[in-house]
Amino acid sequence: MMKNMNEQLFQAINRYAGQWDWIDDCMEWFAQDIVWVLLAIMAILWFSGKPNHQRLTFYACLSAAITLFVAAYFISPAVNHPRPFVGHEVNQLIPHAADPSFPSDHSILAFSLAFSVFFVLRNxxxxxxxLAVLTGLARVYVGVHYPADIAGAIVLSFLVSLAVFLLRERLEPLPRLTIGLYGRIVKAIPGLPKK
Incomplete structure (x- = not known):
């Protein structure tokens, strides 16, 4: 029953792909490039030079790295769920390898960063x-993920990001070391503004 619901919801979203060029272009961009916007936001926070923002960036990236690792080496091989375009007629707008689809890596990256920031900076x-929701929705629209792939990414990203947030005091030596090393590198490079 869940499989049928997953496929029906996929069809309800993906059936609109290929009908309007401008919507397709937007969705293709959302599906592939919003993650770069989110990474740019993290870079801005880091290069602000504010220790709290750098600490937040460290924890967000740590959360994303852990979640992607768990998904790639444990969950995805165990579930081994085929992508929508494998064995089905779909409106596929972007090319993609026919590797397992659950959970969505793009959505994991987007939601891990977003949840980590949300716990500290709500606005x-x-x-x-x-932006993460747009990424997930667009991945379904362009035909490379089922809705369950996105839902799985959201749940996993939330749980790992929350765990890292709750354990941040115990993990504190790691960002302190990283921020310290960055500070030393900046001081050693001539011409860079010193904080």
Whole structure:
């Protein structure tokens, strides 16, 4: 029953792909490039030079790395769920390898960063979560993921990001070391502004 619901919801979203060029172009961009916007936001936070923002960036990237690792080496091989375009007629707008689809890596990256920021900076985190939702929706629209792939990514990203957030005091030596090393590198490079 869940499989049928997953496929029906996929069809309800994907059936609109290929009908309007401008919507397709937007969705293709959302599906592939919003993650670069989110990464740019993290870079801005890091290069602000504010220790709290750098600490937040470290934890967000740590959350994303852990979640992607768990998904790639444990969950995805165990579930081994085929992508929608494998064995079905779909409106596929972007090329993709026929590797397992559950959970969505793009959505994991987007939601891990967004949840991590949301726990600390609510306004910015809300904007990032909206961008993450667009990423997930677009991945379904362009025909490379089922809705369950996105839902799985959201749940996994939330749980790992929350765990990292709750354990941040115990993990504190890691960002402190990273921020310290960055500070030393900046001081050693001539011509860079010193904080």
């Amino acid at each position: 910015l985190g809300t904007v990032m979560l909206a």
